[in-house]
Amino acid sequence: MSLRKDCPGCGRTQLTRPFLLESQPVVLNYRFASPAESEAVPRRDIQLVQCRSCGLVFNANFDDSVIPYDANYENRQCFSxxxxxxxxxxxxxxxxxxxxxxxxxxxxxxxxxxxxxxxxxxxxxxxxxxxxxxxxxxxxxxxxxxxxxxxxxxxxxxxxxxxxxxxxxxxxxxxxxxxxxxxxxxxxxxxxxxxxxxxxxxxxxxxxxxxxxxxxxxxxxxxxxxxxxxxxxxxxxxxxxxxxxxxxxxxxxxxxxxxxxxxKLPGIPTAGALSTFAKSASADRRRMLATLQKQSLQGSWAIWGAGAKGVALVHLLPENPPQFVIDSNAAKQGCVIAGSAVPIIGPTDPRLHSVPAILIANPNYTAEISKSLHELAYTGRTFSFQA
Ligand SMILES: [Zn+2]
CATH class of the missing domain: 3.40.50.150 (Vaccinia Virus protein VP39)
Structure with missing residues (x-):
């Protein structure tokens, strides 16, 4: 598929150069019952570009027909x-x-x-x-x-x-x-x-x-x-x-x-420039891997939060996947993370205590996750990749 050359927002054609995220699963918020089913999820490159006229950032390689928006699409966050x-x-x-x-x-x-x-x-x-x-x-x-x-x-x-x-x-x-x-x-x-x-x-x-x-x-x-x-x-x-x-x-x-x-066309705002985000992306990813290495977390860590942010994190760090992802949404427990074999477990699953560190995917949930872990008598630590 060739990249879209015009802005889907305003129709103009002055676009920035693309920021590439290679081979990402096309759906993250989805219930997959088995690793085989999950690993078979189609993958596509994400090619973000920004419209210089209206400032919209969009994936120029997007094809909505590959995303299954059916009843197994599960993106409720209402459990937090x-x-x-x-x-x-x-x-x-x-x-x-x-x-x-x-x-x-x-x-x-x-x-x-x-x-x-x-x-x-x-x-x-x-x-x-x-x-x-x-x-x-x-x-x-x-x-x-x-x-x-x-x-x-x-x-x-x-x-x-x-x-x-x-x-x-x-x-x-x-x-x-x-x-x-x-x-x-x-x-x-x-x-x-x-x-x-x-x-x-x-x-x-x-x-x-x-x-x-x-x-x-x-x-x-x-x-x-x-x-x-x-x-x-x-x-x-x-x-x-x-x-x-x-x-x-x-x-x-x-x-x-x-x-x-x-x-008046707003153009690209300074605080919302894709180029700023793209410039530090490689260094940001290296910093995340270095954090895992420094804390000696080779395959012995977990993520709290199987929402899109938590799932995207699994795919951002294929070199060092987490052992499991924890989520309080019962509809997700027992499933696996899209495009991987990483299981999703509930907070009361005894496996929780087998990892020395748990990453909090979204900083807005830090207080409630820390409280839950305290109540579960978890003795490890939490950490975040937030810049
Ligand atoms: Zn535009």
Missing amino acids: PAFQNHLQHLATSLNHRYALRGKRILEVGCGKGDFLKGLCKLTGARGVGYDTTFEGDPGSPRSQVEFHRRYATAADITKPYHLLICRHVVEHVGPIGAFLKELHALAAAAGDPVVVLETPLFEWIVQNHCLWDVFYEHCNYFPRTSLAYLCRNAGFKVVAHRAVFGGQYQVLELRLARRKVAL
Whole structure:
């Protein structure tokens, strides 16, 4: 496959040179029942480039048809108290500002529906969610929350909504410019609700040298000014835009723009430049391997967190894989890490005590993981690769 030559956000063709991550598994957030099944996952090169006009970072080698977004796609993070806090805070603040009791909420890309269910329970609102990876009870038009296992189109929207939520979707969508226009059409059909977007913030990845936050499922990485520009370009106005979850994510609140205004292209922001990230990547990887070596952790370490960051770490360090990955999501325990034979175990598995050191994949979870390990009477140490 040849590399994409135009920006999927703004359509312009002035792109930076690519940053290559070779032969990565095309899906990390997926339940594989056996090592054979997991090791057979297709691999592709990731070729990140940045658009010099709008600042979008994207994988120019992306092909969404190789990613299985079905019921075995498993990316719930709701088992972590820190993540629960983040969701709770988002739900409470939306309710505080938009008084959602009795109102209607639409969620596009709702995953297994946990956030929508929680939000409706908290606020007394009614919810309708769409996602191809949804599993469980879909409810009915008479229940408080109702789910559809497919993509939503503007033709599906026959009633007005007060809120349209789209969390952790835009980083997965190849044709992002077209998608934001579709989202605009959905919002128009829904009677101009507040549209809430949440997605990782590229500046955090650059600042933290977080190489393990780049993976195939995420075809787009948004510097702040880039996402705001692309939303405005799709016909939205940006009502609010803030960094959340320790700066890892950004949340935008959008409404339909009443009139078209001439937009200035943001270009590449200094703090969100792919070239800065790429320049230190090799040294960052060597530093990670050196840390393992210095601590004499040849194959005798583990990672806490089988989310995308933890799985990406396994693939970043093929020379020195961990013995296992620990995760509190029961749906993942007993499975193996995508593209490897590394098993996923639960925190109470006795194997936990066989490793002298455990790496914390995401710094936001340090406090709760340390607390769990203390309660489990784990006598080893924890460490992190955070720059
Ligand atoms: Zn662009």
